[in-house]
Amino acid sequence: MDSNSAWLRVTHGTAPLLVSLPHTGTDLPxxxxxxLVSPWLARKDADWWIDKLYDFAADLDATIVHTxxxxxxxxxxRDPSGVSLYPGQATTDLCPVTTFDGEALYRTGAELRSDETAERQRLYFDPYHAALADEIARLKRSHDRIVVYDCxxxxxxxxxxxxxxxxxxNIGxxxxxxxxxxxxQAVESACDASxxxxxxxxxxxxxYITRRYGQPGAGVHAIQMELACRGYLREESGPVSEGAWPPPYDESFAAPIRSVLRRVLEATLGFAVAGRQD
Known part of the structure; x- marks a missing residue:
C-alpha cells in the first residue's frame, strides 16, 4: 500500500529495509x-535518475520514502540547526543559495529571505522526516533490527x-x-566483488538522515550510499552545461551497477534478518 501527497510518496513494504530517496526531486514551486537564475541551475545538483536505478527495491518488499x-x-x-555536516569543507545549506560549483541560484534582488527557511522546513522537511520516523517505528514493531538505506x-x-x-x-x-x-562489511563485500x-x-x-536515524543500540542501522554518476550515466568529465546535463537514463548502461546495488540491498536484508530473535 502506498501513501501519496503532491510531493511525498511512501511505499509501505514489510521487509526490514527502508530506502530513502531525498534528492531525486526536481519540482520547483x-x-x-x-x-531563480534558471530552473536548470536549480535542478543541476539533483541525484539524477536514482529513483529509476533503485526501482527494484519494491520487489524486495522494501519501504520507500521519496520526495x-x-x-x-x-x-x-541537512541538519536544520545549521550545524555543518563537514566542518571546514564546502557544502550547501538547508535552503541552498548556490550550486555545488558555487553558482548563485537566486537572481540579484530576489535572494532567499530569512523567513523562508522556517516555512519550507514546516512544509517539506518536517513531513519527510515524519514519514521516515513513522516507517521506522512501524518496521521496528515487526523486526528486531532494520536498515535505513539512504540513496x-x-x-x-x-x-x-x-x-x-x-x-x-562511497559508503557512509x-x-x-x-x-x-x-x-x-556486508555492503563493502557486495561492492568489492564488482x-x-x-x-x-x-x-x-x-x-543528516544517516546520522539522525542510525541508532544501532536500538536496532536501527543507517547507511548512506553516494554513487559517482559515471557508474550509471554516460557522464563526460569536466564542467556540465544546460542541454548536456543530465544525460538520459540508459537501462543497458546502468545495468552493471544496478545488479551490484541489488546485491547490496540483499546484503542489507541478510544482515537485518540475521538479527532476528526467534
Whole structure:
C-alpha cells in the first residue's frame, strides 16, 4: 500500500529495509521559478535518475520514502540547526543559495529571505522526516533490527567539494557510529566483488538522515550510499552545461551497477534478518 501527497510518496513494504530517496526531486514551486537564475541551475545538483536505478527495491518488499521536491527548495538531508555536516569543507545549506560549483541560484534582488527557511522546513522537511520516523517505528514493531538505506549520487568531478575523481561507491556510516560493523562489511563485500571501486567514510560519511536515524543500540542501522554518476550515466568529465546535463537514463548502461546495488540491498536484508530473535 502506498501513501501519496503532491510531493511525498511512501511505499509501505514489510521487509526490514527502508530506502530513502531525498534528492531525486526536481519540482520547483511556481512562485519560486521567477526568482531563480534558471530552473536548470536549480535542478543541476539533483541525484539524477536514482529513483529509476533503485526501482527494484519494491520487489524486495522494501519501504520507500521519496520526495519529488528539488533540494534547491529545501535539502531534507541537512541538519536544520545549521550545524555543518563537514566542518571546514564546502557544502550547501538547508535552503541552498548556490550550486555545488558555487553558482548563485537566486537572481540579484530576489535572494532567499530569512523567513523562508522556517516555512519550507514546516512544509517539506518536517513531513519527510515524519514519514521516515513513522516507517521506522512501524518496521521496528515487526523486526528486531532494520536498515535505513539512504540513496545518493553526485557528479564524479566537483572540484569545489572534493579533489580528483570520486570512487564509484562511497559508503557512509558516520565513521561507524550509524550502524553495526557487520552491516558495513556486508555492503563493502557486495561492492568489492564488482569491477567498481569503493571507499568507506571518505569524503562522504553520511548526511543528516544517516546520522539522525542510525541508532544501532536500538536496532536501527543507517547507511548512506553516494554513487559517482559515471557508474550509471554516460557522464563526460569536466564542467556540465544546460542541454548536456543530465544525460538520459540508459537501462543497458546502468545495468552493471544496478545488479551490484541489488546485491547490496540483499546484503542489507541478510544482515537485518540475521538479527532476528526467534
Amino acid at each position: 511556481d512562485n519560486l521559478v521567477p526568482r 519529488s521536491m528539488s533540494r534547491t527548495v529545501i535539502d531534507v538531508n 545518493h549520487s553526485i557528479r564524479s568531478l566537483v572540484p569545489r567539494l572534493f579533489e580528483g575523481m570520486l570512487p564509484h561507491f 556510516t558516520n565513521s561507524g557510529a550509524s550502524c553495526d560493523a557487520a552491516l558495513t 569491477s567498481f571501486d569503493r571507499v568507506t567514510n571518505g569524503r562522504f560519511k553520511g548526511g
